[in-house]
Amino acid sequence: MLPVPCFLVALISLSFGGAIGLMFLMLGCALPEYNKYWPLFVLFFYILSPIPYCISRRVVDDMDAASSACKELAIFLTTGIVVSAFGLPIIFARSTVIEWGACALVLTGNTIIYVTILGFFLVFGSNDEFSWQQW
């Protein structure tokens, strides 16, 4: 009785979070005083960020030293992609390609989107073994 509404609530709140994050990104690009579309490059990093973790989960199926090394490599690469998504707007703002206000909006949107993606993985990603324990 309980897990299904939780599931739905989680899905709705994650989609809301994703929409808010993208809204911040779009505001950072499209507001008339900024009007520079360079920050859209962070979309590339958003799409790239779940990929190492997904690959490591598919390639590895047992829990020994090899699997944890692969998982650590995936976490390392994912952290790197997240840092790059934060670093790119800062570099754009420092070299005055975009304004600092747009940079702040994009970074806020970044944070929200990454929290959403993390939430997505925590709630839905590990539903092979985790949901057995939950249900």
Add this chain to the structure above:
Amino acid sequence: MSGFLDSIRCGECDCSVDWAEKRNTVASIAAGILFFTGWWIIIDAAVMYPSNTLFNHTYHVCGVIATVAFLMINAVSNGQVRGDSYSEGCMGQTGARIWLFIGFMLAFGSLIASMWILFGVFVVHRKCDTVYPGIAIFFQNAFIFFG
């Protein structure tokens, strides 16, 4: 009573696995943050000073060698733990040790080269302030990740 014992054992197993895995996960996250922050600092420096007079772009070699050393050190630490799967690449125990030695040599060499660049260039020019944090942070991550 058997249920009581079962629950105690499950608690212990979860704690030990979580702690070891969490330590590895936290170390990977910290290493990732440091490594990529280092690279973004140097990218920032390269963007801020595009001319070759203020910031000689040959200095990027230092960071590239550091990255190679980082990858070498991390490649062999797993092989030493297992000892068998990497023997075709590293020729066994001795090969693994030589590889690790060369990796550390490159890492320390790039660290020393970065400090040399900092002091040599900083003393002469007083403009390339951003070179040092960038190159120094490359190596912090290599050692943290190895830890």
